[in-house]
Amino acid sequence: xxxxxxxxxxxxxxxxxxxxxxxxxxxxxxxxxxxxxxxxxxxxxxxxxxxxxxxxxxxxxxxxxxxxxxxxxxxxxxxxxxxxxxxxxxxxxxxxxxxxxxxxxxxxxxxxxxxxxxxxxxxxxxxxxxxxxxxxxxxxxxxxxxxxxxxxxxxxxxxxxxxxxxxxxxxxxxxxxxxxxxxxxxxxxxxxxxxxxxxxxxxxxxxxxxxxxxxxxxxxxxxxxxxxxxxxxxxxxxxxxxxxxxxxxxxxxxxxxxxxxxxxxxxxxxxxxxxxxxxxxxxxxxxxxxxxxxxxxxxxxxxxxxxxxxxxxxxxxxxxxxxxxxxxxxxxxxxxxxxxxxxxxxxxxxxxxxxxxxxxxxxxxxxxxxxxxxxxxxxxxxxxxxxxxxxxxxxxxxxxxxxxxxxxxxxxxxxxxxxxxxxxxxxxxxxxxxxxxxxxxxxxxxxxxxxxxxxxxxxxxxxxxxxxxxxxxxxxxxxxxxxxxxxxxxxxxxxxxxxxxxxxxxxxxxxxxxxxxxxxxxxxxxxxxxxxxxxxxxxxxxxxxxxxxx
Amino acid sequence: xxxxxxxxxxxxxxxxxxxxxxxxxxxxxxxxxxxxxxxxxxxxxxxxxxxxxxxxxxxxxxxxxxxxxxxxxxxxxxxxxxxxxxxxxxxxxxxxxxxxxxxxxxxxxx
Numbered sequence: 001x002x003x004x005x006x007x008x009x010x011x012x013x014x015x016x017x018x019x020x021x022x023x024x025x026x027x028x029x030x031x032x033x034x035x036x037x038x039x040x041x042x043x044x045x046x047x048x049x050x051x052x053x054x055x056x057x058x059x060x061x062x063x064x065x066x067x068x069x070x071x072x073x074x075x076x077x078x079x080x081x082x083x084x085x086x087x088x089x090x091x092x093x094x095x096x097x098x099x100x101x102x103x104x105x106x107x108x109x110x111x112x113x114x115x116x117x118x119x120x121x122x123x124x125x126x127x128x129x130x131x132x133x134x135x136x137x138x139x140x141x142x143x144x145x146x147x148x149x150x151x152x153x154x155x156x157x158x159x160x161x162x163x164x165x166x167x168x169x170x171x172x173x174x175x176x177x178x179x180x181x182x183x184x185x186x187x188x189x190x191x192x193x194x195x196x197x198x199x200x201x202x203x204x205x206x207x208x209x210x211x212x213x214x215x216x217x218x219x220x221x222x223x224x225x226x227x228x229x230x231x232x233x234x235x236x237x238x239x240x241x242x243x244x245x246x247x248x249x250x251x252x253x254x255x256x257x258x259x260x261x262x263x264x265x266x267x268x269x270x271x272x273x274x275x276x277x278x279x280x281x282x283x284x285x286x287x288x289x290x291x292x293x294x295x296x297x298x299x300x301x302x303x304x305x306x307x308x309x310x311x312x313x314x315x316x317x318x319x320x321x322x323x324x325x326x327x328x329x330x331x332x333x334x335x336x337x338x339x340x341x342x343x344x345x346x347x348x349x350x351x352x353x354x355x356x357x358x359x360x361x362x363x364x365x366x367x368x369x370x371x372x373x374x375x376x377x378x379x380x381x382x383x384x385x386x387x388x389x390x391x392x393x394x395x396x397x398x399x400x401x402x403x404x405x406x407x408x409x410x411x412x413x414x415x416x417x418x419x420x421x422x423x424x425x426x427x428x429x430x431x432x433x434x435x436x437x438x439x440x441x442x443x444x445x446x447x448x449x450x451x452x453x454x455x456x457x458x459x460x461x462x463x464x465x466x467x468x469x470x471x472x473x474x475x476x477x478x479x480x481x482x483x484x485x486x487x488x489x490x491x492x493x494x495x496x497x498x499x500x501x502x503x504x505x506x507x508x509x510x511x512x513x514x515x516x517x518x519x520x521x522x523x524x525x526x527x528x529x530x531x532x533x534x535x536x537x538x539x540x541x542x543x544x545x546x547x548x549x550x
Numbered sequence: 551x552x553x554x555x556x557x558x559x560x561x562x563x564x565x566x567x568x569x570x571x572x573x574x575x576x577x578x579x580x581x582x583x584x585x586x587x588x589x590x591x592x593x594x595x596x597x598x599x600x601x602x603x604x605x606x607x608x609x610x611x612x613x614x615x616x617x618x619x620x621x622x623x624x625x626x627x628x629x630x631x632x633x634x635x636x637x638x639x640x641x642x643x644x645x646x647x648x649x650x651x652x653x654x655x656x657x658x659x660x
Contacts, residue, residue: 074616078598081623085591088630092580217612231606232598232616239602251599258595262588282643285635292631296624303617533560539572540563540646542653 003334003347003354007149010355014189015170015362021185022178033392036179036399037104037374038276045283047188049290052274054187055367056083056265056291057194057298058134059141059326060426062360065299066332067325069306070318072235073224076306078254080299082261087295089266089438091288096281097445097538098272106272107379110440110459113530114452116388120379122459126436127269127375129463130429131368132410134270137425138368139414141326142167142361148327149354161415167362168411174366175373175403179396183366184277190363195294197356201329202301204336205308213303220310229310249500257427260505264430267437270371281541305329312336326422330354369410373403427503428470435462435508439516445538450516451526457519462512469504472496559656563649572645579637587630594619 025039032040043051061083068076102108107123143160146152152159174183209216221229228234237254240246265271275284309318309328312335321327330353337349377399382390417425439458443450470476477484478497486493501507537543563569597605598616605616653659 077617077620078595081591081594081620085587085623085627088587088627089584091631092584092634214610214612217617221612228606230612230614230617231602233602237599237602254599255592255595258592262591281646282638285638289631289635292627296628300621300624529557529561532564533557535573536560536563536569536649536653539569539576540650540653542650543657543659 003351004149004151006348006351007354010351011358014193014355014359018174018186018189018362021189022174022182025182025185026177026179028181033396034104035181036396037273037378039179039181039184041277041279043184043277043283043287045278045286046290047184048274048278048283048287050191050294051184051187051277052271052287052291053294053298054189054191054194054363055270055274056295057191057360058364058426059138059145059357059361060422061299061302062194062198062357063141063145063326063329064324064422064426065302066305066309067318067322067328068235069302070309070313070328070332071315071325073220073226073229073307073310074232075235077303078232078236078258079261080302082258083265084292084296084299086262086265087288087292089263090271091285091292093445094266094272094441095275095284095288098441099275099278099281099284100541100544101445101534101538102276104273104276104378105375106269106437106441107375107383110444110455111379111383112444112534113527114455115525117384119452119455119459120383122456123437123440124375124379124384126432126459126463127379128372128406129467130267130433130437131269131372132406132413133425133429133432134268135365135368135406135410136414136417137422137429138361138365139164139167139410140417140425141422142358142365143414143418144322144326145330145354145357145361148321148330149351149358157418160418164414165411167365168407168414170362171365171369172404172407174362175369175407176400180273180277180370180374183363183370186363186366190359191294193356194360195298197353198298198301198305201308201333201336201353202304204340205304205312205332208308208312208336208339216304216311217307219312220307223314224310252506253501253503256431256501256503256506259509260427260431260434260503263434263438263505263509265433267433267441268430269375269433269437270367272437272441273371273374274367280544305332308332324422330357365410369403369406372406373399376402376406424475424502428466428475431503431505431508432463432466434505435466435512436460437462438509439512443513443516443520444534447520448528448531448535449526450520451523453523453525454516454518454520458512458516461515461519462508465511466504466508469499469501469508472499473502473504474500475502556657559653563653568645568649572642572649575641575645579634579641583630583634587626590626591623594623 065076065079098109107120110123111119143164146163147160174186217230237251278284309332313331318325318328330350333353334346334350338346377395381398382395436459440455474497478486478495484494486495606614608614
């Protein structure tokens with residue numbers, strides 16, 4: 001059996017198993033319509049910890065970081081570090097108070113003591129924008145990955161589009177049928193598979209070097225042909241000789257990336273709503289601790305996966321399969337299998353790791369679709385359009401329709417976005433989340449004076465600044481790798497890359513906080529009574545549950 | 551139970567010494583620790599950006615300071631998570647639960 005057949009079989013098994021789980025979850029959802037949003041708030045801290053890990057360890061983590069380390073050496077590891085340390089912001093400042101004071105969406109907390117309509121509109125807008133950027137990254141990755149696994153010619157866009165369409169339809173089914181409960185099961189199964197897959201690969205890589213990490217790093221450096229492969233500065237903060245301005249900009253870009261990574265996590269809507277699936281703040285804390293444990297071990301293993309791929313597969317072969325390096329981990333699996341059991345072993349390992357990577361993508365896109373459709377239905381439809389007077393059953397139906405629409409939009413966008421760099425799209429989603437959402441969430445929870453204008457300005461200010469800088473950056477125009485390409489020898493290009501950094505975070509994140517502050521102090525509105533309620537509830541968990549009147 | 555009466559419960563609880571004490575113990579841990587790990591993280595980022603020669607120094611064959619600092623970021627993250635869990639279960643959970651029960655009784659929430 002070749003790897004294509006085996007891969008297809010494994011993947012079909014995963015889809016069938018998860019569909020059964022989702023359909024069963026869907027049946028139990030009928031009891032209570034709010035289960036669509038929070039899965040009945042009935043998961044344990046351990047289960048939710050695995051689900052968070054499943055939601056968080058996206059294709060960008062598994063495929064993207066391994067690939068970046070394999071090609072750029074040390075700099076890929078910066079992502080692993082930022083993605084993990086970011087969890088401390090969520091643990092110390094956000095998880096427990098959010099669980100205690102909200103019900104279904106990020107908007108619940110930000111709008112708690114504010115005028116509902118403007119704040120919920122803003123929260124819903126930024127939730128959808130962040131989720132769509134993140135969704136695009138996953139779906140673009142799915143296209144290239146499956147093309148490799150199924151042996152489709154990488155230039156055959158029709159086949160890739162078909163795959164993107166299939167991924168989109170599956171995620172719509174998971175979300176509309178299973179709601180939060182079904183999606184959580186998918187995340188748990190996927191997290192489990194991914195941890196096992198990564199552990200097996202890591203042990204196999206290390207075993208090849210007699211568990212001598214120094215030998216592995218040495219071989220990776222040697223094969224790369226770059227004496228500085230193990231040192232920072234190959235990809236981020238590159239020093240350009242004779243151009244101190246460019247050098248400084250590169251270094252600022254590195255800091256900007258670091259900021260976005262560490263502050264983005266606690267502003268990602270699909271992560272925030274996971275805290276609502278457990279009954280208490282204590283369980284929310286336990287789930288973050290489990291998530292930190294799993295995610296931390298996983299990101300440590302990216303050292304072995306990335307440098308292992310550089311040492312055993314080599315950058316030439318990795319680049320040949322995918323220019324961005326996204327296929328380093330599957331190729332590593334193939335090499336390791338071949339070394340032990342010949343061609344069959346290689347095909348088997350490639351199929352297994354490929355199927356796990358695909359399961360990873362599917363689980364993450366389902367979580368993202370759920371977050372954005374929940375916010376659309378609960379924040380925008382129920383509280384903005386219907387002003388809070390809506391039958392809960394009808395609201396959930398709107399969420400289902402929204403999931404179908406968002407799924408359809410992201411299928412179309414992903415087909416248009418093929419060829420964009422996956423890791424870049426994720427870093428942008430993190431930057432927008434940190435700029436638009438984090439200031440509003442933190443000010444809401446901890447700043448007594450914060451008010452409606454502050455919340456609205458923080459969200460639209462951070463969101464708008466991040467998007468504007470993005471449009472005027474080299475990501476969109478002016479360089480060889482831009483969306484609108486401009487080759488170095490071209491005479492005239494359409495270019496408007498006035499912002500010298502690739503990641504907008506270093507400007508847009510402080511700007512989000514600044515606008516939150518400015519909006520607040522220029523408005524006299526301040527709901528002290530509601531703040532008392534928010535503060536007491538967020539610290540104690542009083543009045544949680546079905547009996548709460550809104 | 552009317553909402554104005556609930557409002558009184560929230561305001562009174564907020565002003566109570568028990569609540570103020572709980573809040574102080576939470577913020578007294580969470581805020582300084584957040585500042586500390588952010589300083590440590592950005593210190594690391596700034597070193598990789600501006601002290602490149604130093605972080606590229608090898609301390610063992612193929613193991614440079616940059617990779618050690620990176621792994622130490624993992625260690626400190628695990629350590630802080632453990633520390634916060636210990637702080638919460640020792641100093642926050644009991645006080646928070648007893649306030650919650652008291653409030654739920656006052657506002658008639660089951």
